[in-house]
Amino acid sequence: MTVLARNADVDRDYNLEHKYTRTAGRIYLSGIQALVRLPLMQQMRDRALGLNTAGFVSGYRGSPLGGLDQALWKARRHLKASGIEFVPGLNEDLAATAVWGSQQVNLWPGAKYDGVFSMWYGKGPGVDRTGDVFKHGNAAGTSKHGGVLVLAGDDHACRSSTLPHQSEHEFISAMMPILNPAGVQDILDMGLQGWAMSRFTGRWVGFKTIAETVETSASVNVDPYQLDIVIPTDFEVPPGGMNIRWPDPPMQQEMRLHKYAMHAAMAFARVNGIDRVVFDSPKARLGIVTTGKSYLDVLQALEYLGLDEKTCRDIGIRVYKVGMTWPLEPEGIRAFARGLEDIIVAEEKRSFLEAQLKEHMYNWDHAIRPSIVGKYNEAGDWVLPSTGELTPAMIALVIAARLKRFFTSERIEERLHWIAGKEAELALPRANFARAAHYCSGCPHNTSTVVPEGSRAGGGIGCHYMVTWMDRRTETFTQMGGEGVPWIGQSPFTNTQHIFQNLGDGTYFHSGSLAIRACVAAKVNITFKILYNDAVAMTGGQPVDGTLSVNDLIRQVHAEGVQSIWLLSDDPDKYRGSSVLSEHGVHLEHRDELDRVQRDLREQSGVTVLIYEQTCAAEKRRRRKRKLMIDPPKRTFINQAVCEGCGDCGVQSNCVSILPVETELGRKRAIDQSSCNKDFSCVKGFCPSFVTIHGGGLKKRKPSAEALDFDALPLPAIRGDLSQPWNVLITGVGGTGVVTIGAILGMAAHLEGKGVSVLDQTGLAQKGGAVTCHVRIAGKPSDIHAVRIAAGEADLVLGCDVVVVNDYWALSKIRDSRTYAVINSYESYPGSFTRNPDMQFPLKEMLDSIGLALGHKNLDVLDATAIASSLMGDSIATNLFVLGYAWQKGLVPVSLDAIMRALELNEAAVEMNQRAFQWGRMAAHDLKRVERAAGIGLPAVAVEVDGNDGSSLAWLPEGSIKSLDEKITQRVRFLTDYQDAAYASQYQDFVQRVREAEKQKAPGQSALSEAVAKYLFKLMAYKDEFEVARLYTSGEFEKRIRETFDGDFKIAFNLAPPLLAKKDPVTGHLRKSEYGPWVFKALKILAGLRKHRGAWWDVFSKTAERKMERALIVEYRQSIEELLQGLGSDNHKLAVEIANLPEHIRGYAHVKERHLAEVRKRWDELMALWRKPATAVARAA
DSSP states (O other): OEEOOSSOOOOTTOOTTHHHHOOSSEEEEEHHHHHHHHHHHHHHHHHHTTOOEEEEEEEOOOTTSTTHHHHHHHTHHHHHHTTEEEOOOSSHHHHHHHHHHHTTGGGSTTOSSSEEEEEEEEEHHHHHHTHHHHHHHHHHOOOTTOOEEEEEEEOTTOSSSSSOOOOHHHHHHHTOOEEOOOSHHHHHHHHHHHHHHHHHHOSEEEEEEEHHHHSEEEEEEOOTTSOOOOOOSSSOOOTTOSSOOSSOOHHHHHHIIIIIIHHHHHHHHHHTTSSEEEEOOTTOOEEEEEEHHHHHHHHHHHHHTTOOHHHHHHHTEEEEEESEEESOOHHHHHHHHTTOSEEEEEOSSSOSHHHHHHHHHTTSOTTTOOEEESSBOTTOOBOSOSSSOOOHHHHHHHHHHHHTTTOOOHHHHHHHHHHHHHHHHHTSOOOOOOOOOOOOTTOTHHHHTOOOTTOOEEOOSTHHHHGGGTTSSBOOOOSTTOTTTHHHHHGGGOSOOOEEEEEEHHHIIIIIHHHHHHHHHHTOOEEEEEEEOSSBGGGTOBOOSSOOOHHHHHHHHHHTTOOEEEEEESSGGGGTTOHHHHHTTOEEEEGGGHHHHHHHHTTSOSEEEEEEEOOOHHHHHHHHHTTSSOOOSEEEEEOTTTOOOOOHHHHHHOOTTEEEEEETTEEEEEEOTTTOOOOOGGGGSSOTTEEEEEEEEEOOOOOOSSOOOGGGSOOOEESOOSSSOEEEEEEEETTSSHHHHHHHHHHHHHHTTOEEEEEEEOTTGGGTOEEEEEEEEESSGGGOOOSSOOTTOOSEEEESSHHHHTSHHHHTTOOTTTOEEEEEOOOOOOGGGGGOTTOOOOHHHHHHHHHHHTTSOSEEEEOHHHHHHHHHSSGGGHHHHHHHHHHHTTOSOSOHHHHHHHHHHHOSSHHHHHHHHHHHHHHHHOHHHHHHHHTTTSOSSOOOTTOSSOGGGGGSBTTSSOSHHHHHHHHHHHHHHHTOHHHHHHHHHHHHHHHHHHHHHSTTOOHHHHHHHHHHHHHHTOOOHHHHHHHHHSSHHHHHHHHHEEEEEEEEEEEOOTTTOOBOTTTOOBOOEEEOTHHHHHHHHHHHTGGGTTOTTOSGGGSHHHHHHHHHHHHHHHHHHHHHHHOOTTTHHHHHHHHTGGGGOOSSHHHHHHHHHHHHHHHHHHHHHHTSHHHHHHHHO
C-alpha cells in the first residue's frame, strides 16, 4: 500500500473554462459538455482551412440530453465568439425544420457565410415525431460547407421515459448514415467526422447518444486537429454534386439518395477507418462485432474473463468496432470476417448490425461462411436480449460459451462459478423497499394533481407522469402533446361524463395547445388543469422556449373557444384588478379552493380550463439562493407532543420534508428544515401541532469547544496501486449532491493526470429517486474500458443511501474478496411515506443483505446524516462527510490536495464542503470524538425525564426508557399532571392487574402488559383542548423552539377552534387558520383550567368527539378484561394484537373518526376470533 502524499503533483492552473478554451492536451468534461465543445472544435478546423462558416444548434430537451440546452446557455460566450447560434426549438420537429433552413442559406444571394454547420438534438420520442422533417431535410441535403449532425438521445433502460428507445430504425427510414460513439472521446472525434461526412455525402448524419456516453465524464484529448479527415477520391460524384440545390425535383432527390449518398457514406467510413479491428490474431477463430457502449462492454467482458489483447491474439479472438452502424461498410466487415469460424454480434436493443452482417455474409460459400450469433444462438436461446441493457457479465457468458469449443482457463471457470453464485445470492429474499421518484418538497404538483372524490384524471409527460403511481385516481398517459385527446375516443362509449387532464405549461407550449383545440372541436366534457410553474421542471428547470405568461395562456385558451377559465394561485392578490382576467371572464381563487372549483368544473359541459399558478419548488430554491426571489422569513415547526402521527399533513401536502420521528410516545412528525421549500401545505393537515415561525432564522450550531486540527490527521495508505482501475460505486438520493461527489472525484483524478471516468445514472433521480454514480480511476486513460462497473468489480461502495445499496444492481457490484463499503445508516424514507404513515424502515434487513454480499467483512456503518447535519447545520453536507470518511480509510486513490482543489473548482459552498470532508476524515480516525462534537447520543435539548409532569416523553427518542416499570412510572406522572393523582391511579392499578394476570396465565411473557401500559395511557391521555394547551405551555415546546430558531421571531398557531373556524363548504370540516402570538396567553389560561375537565361549564367535554374518546377508554378496558379471563399461552399472541389496536387510532376530529372506523372493523374481527377458541389457537399457531 502507498501512503497518499499531501502535496501531490496537481494541475493547479486548471480551471473549468478549459473544457471549452484549451486547444491541446487533456481536459475533463462530460459527454454533454463534449457536445457543446464539438461545434467550437468544428469552427476551429474550418477557420484553419480558411472557411468562413457559422454554426447553428437547435432541438428540444429530453433525457439523456435533458441538460444540453443548459450547458449551451452556460457556454454562450464561447459559442457567440465562434459564430455559433443556439436557438432552442419550440418542439423537436420545428427545431429540425430550423436546422433544415440553415442548410438553405447559400441557395440565395446575401449569405454572410460559406456555410452553416448545424446540430439538432432530441430525446428518442422526439426523433419519432420529427420523422417527416428528417426525411425531407435529408432528401434535400446539406450545404457544401455546412452539414448536419442529428443527436438522438436514447433511453435504452427506460430510466426516465415512458418507453425504452432505439432510434436507429427511424434514421434508416429517413436514409441517414448513423454514427454510434462509445464514449466522451468518441463524441469529439466522431462528431467532427460526422460533419465532414455530412458535407461530403450531402446527407444529415444520425448521431446516437445514450446515458452511458453523454452522462459520463472523462479526461480526454482535445486537439481539434489531431484527426486527419480524408475525403475519398475513389468515389464517383454525380453531376451537380451531392449537396442541396434548388430547384430539386423529388425523384432526383431519391435517385441521389439511393444511388449515391449511401455509397458515399460507406466510402467515407472506409477511408477514415470509422470501423476498425481493435484486437486481431493471425489465427483468429472467434470474432466479435460490436458498437458504441457495447464495444466498451465487450472490452470489459474480455478483461473480466482474464483475456487481454495478447491472450486474445494467442488464442484466436478478433474484435471489430463499428463506428458507422448504418450502412455497414462492406469491405471492412468482409476482411474482418474472413477466416473466422464464429462471430458474436454484441449490440443493445433490437438486432441491427446482426441483420446487416448476415445480409453481407449470405452469399458466401458455406464452407467459409462463419456462424453468426447475436440475440439468439443456434438453439434459439435468447442469449443477448433486446430488452433493457447489456452488461459485461452477460456478454462474458456468451463469449465463454463460444470459446469453450477450443479454449478455457482457470480464470474463466472461476468467473463463471462466481456469476452463478452471485445470481443465487441475489435471488435470496431481501427487504423490498424501493426508492421511487417523488415530487420535490413543496412542489406545486403535490397539490395541483389532486382530483375530487368520484373523479379521475389523465397523467401527462414530465413531472405529471409521476402522479400515476401516487394513488390519486390518475391513470394512463399519452405521448407529449396528446394529453386529453384519448378522451375523444373514450367519451362516446362510457357512462363517465367528465374527466380532468393534467398538462404542464412546458408541454402546452410544445404541442399541448393543439390537444385543447382538438377537444374543443370534438365538444367533449373535459377540464384541462394547466400547471403554470414557470419552468420545465423534469429536465432541470429550464424556461419555456418562448414567451408564455399567465395572461398569454388565458388569451390563447379563450381564443381556442374555452369559455370557462379559472385561475388558482398561491398568491392570487397579484392578479386582482387584471384587465385580462375581466375581459375573458376568468374566475380567480386561492389554490386552497381547488377541491370546490374542480367540483364545479366537472358539472360544466364542454372544455374548461383550470390554470394552477405556482412556481416550481426546485426553481424557487435556486432563485432564492441567487437572491432572485424573496425568501419569506417564515418556517413551519411541529410540536411533537401535540402531534398524533396520523399522517394527515402528508396526505394534504404529499411532501417529502415531513419526516417520521420515533419517540417514547410513538411515531411523531418533524419538518426537515434543510429540505423544506416553504410551501406550507402541510399546515392544512387537521392537527393543532403546527406552528409557523415568523422572522428570525435557523439557529446555527456553535462550533465544538474541543480544539480540532485537521492538518494533524495522519495521511492514509491507499489499498490499491492502480495496476487495474479502482472502482467506486456511489449510491444516494436525487437532489442531495451524489452527482457532485462523482464530479469531485473525477476532477481530482484528472488534476493528478490519472485516467478517470464517471457515469451518473440518474433517471428520475433529481425527483428524490435512486441515483448511482460509477467512478473508475486508473493510472492512465487507456486502462479504462467500460464506464459502468461490472458485476463484482466494485472496490468501494460509498453508500450515501442504504436503500439504493440494497438494490439488485448495486449488490451485484460487490464481491466479498474485493469490495469495501461505507454505509450511511440514516433512515431516509421514500416519498411513498406520505401515503403510508405506518411504513417501517427495514435497516437491519438491508444491512444484513449488504453484509452477506461482503462476506460480513470490510463494512463500516455510521449515521452520517445525523452527524453531518449536526456539525454543519445542513444535511447537504452528508455526502462529502461520507467521502472524507472513506478517503481517510485509504479507499479513494486521489490526494488530499487534488480533492481540495476540485472542491474549489466546484465553486459551490466551498468552505462548508471542505470542512464536511475534513470532519469525515476525523470520523474515520476517531468516530467517538466526532460524535461527541456533534452531540450524537444526547438529546438536542436536555430532557428532564425525572420531572413531575412527564410532558417530556414525546421528545424522548424511542428506547430511551428501558424498563416497563419506568415507562409506567413516567406515564403515571404524565396522567397526574394531565388530570390528577386519582386519574393516574386508575391507569396504574389496571396495568398492574394485567401484569399479574399475564404472569400467571402466560409465564415468561410481557408483551400484553407492555401493550396495555402503552395504549391505555394513550386513550386516557386523549388530546382535548385542555391537553393541547398544556402541551404547548409546559415548557418543553418552548425549549425546542429556542433550540431550533434564533433571532427576533414570533410564533403563530395553525388551529381550527370550533367557535371561530369556518367550515369547508364541500366537506363540512373545519378549516384551519393562522392565529398570532396572543394564542399562547390563551393557551396558558386554558391549561390552568384542566383540573376542572368535565365540569358543568366544560363545553368541550360535551362534543361528540370527547364523548367518543371517553367511551373508548371504557371499551378498551372491557376488551382487556375479557382477554384476561381467557388468556393462555396458546392465545397470547392474539391478545397482544388486540391490545395494540389503539396504535392506529390517531388524529383529531374527522381524521380520528376515519381511523377509528378502520380500527373498529379490525377490532370486531379480532374479538370475534377470540370468542372462537379453536380459531384463535389455530391463528396463534
